[in-house]
Amino acid sequence: MTTIYATLGVQPDATLDEIKRAYRRATMKWHPDRNLGREAEAYAAFQEIREAYAILSDAEQRRVYDEVFAQEMQRWQAERDAQEAQEREVQRERERLAQEHYEKMVAIAMRFADDGHNRDVLFGVLLGRDCDAELAARIADSVWALQEARRDNVAATDTPDSEATVQPDEATSPQRHSSAFETFWQGLFGLRQ
Structure with a gap:
């Protein structure tokens, strides 16, 4: 939101002398005679500068502007807060x-x-x-x-643990029997076949 203070390029607590200097600088920059080829844009900016200066150079108009602006900012902030709350609620529902x-x-x-x-x-x-x-x-x-x-x-x-680790019966398994026999034979005589 652009304020008339921003239009002149001064802070809201600017003195009357600071406002006058800013007004002179801004009118020199945006005078239509100094902006050839951009006359329409310069004229619009020049008008805004003149209107801002008219309000800010008059103490009573400046006071009213500041009050109205403060009220509008509070209203705008309240609307924005309400809109954000509504958006958060919609997001939560989604x-x-x-x-x-x-x-x-x-x-x-x-x-x-x-x-x-x-x-x-x-x-x-x-x-x-x-x-x-x-x-x-x-x-x-x-x-x-x-x-x-x-x-x-x-x-x-x-699967029971006993089934998972069942060892084949040595008497019924020829390989196991052969292996056991070989181990015994090797242990007894230290020989290999």
């Missing part, structure tokens, strides 16, 4: 809906994965439920990886 949608898609994928469907089926089901392709791919990959890990874990826990 995030809530996105999270809700995500959770729903994950639940659907989990249900189909629990029924034994593969990753491609999960992906297709999610696409059919209006899930974005990128999100559907991520969910399908994650749920499928989770299901694979669960299956591996279940398979490992279903």
